[in-house]
Amino acid sequence: MGDRDAWNRRGFPADEADALTMVPDAYVRTGGTVTLLALGLGDLEPAEAQLRVMGAALKPPSPVHLTITPDAGGNRTVRWTRRSRVGWAWMDHVDAPLGEEFERYRLRVLAGETVLRTTETIFPEFSYSAAMAAEDTALGPLTVEVIQVGAMGASIPTRAVLVA
Secondary structure, three states, X not given: OHHHHHHHHOOOOHHHHHHOOOOOHHHOOOOOEEEEEEOOOOOOOOEEXXXXXXXXXXXXXXXXXXXXXXXXXXXXXXXXXXXXXXXXXXXXXXXXXXXXXXXXXXXXXXXXXXXXXXXXXXXXXXXXXXXXXXXXXXXXXXXXXXXXXXXXXXXXXXXXXXXX
16 A cells, blocks of 8 residues: 555556556667657547657766865865665665665866866775876866766766866
């Protein structure tokens, strides 16, 4: 009955919950197209829509809380918090389950649209040395971009401006 209660809270009659079915994976491959038909009570013909299957639910969500902390020597520590496709509730307030086969991040430093450096790490932090910063800041204002990499693709990037 718990599922029916949730269904009702979303505004759907509980007796219609059984009318829905999951679409088999073979019909919704990433990159494919799905045709949906909707027929309302007063409609004579169904409304049709075609959607491209993007697979967004298979990719990890973007990291959050991206911070860049300088030290006295001009080095910077870049840190972020990962999110999980399977741990949205965050019940224990400690750490979200990984939800991926591995933990990996891609960090890029950009000057405008030009990528100056790219690195991958398995930890949610990166040490950006004073020497790297001196080399990169000569090319103008910088942006740091962090992407979580998963087995089925990469997240949308999280960005922060790197202040010289």
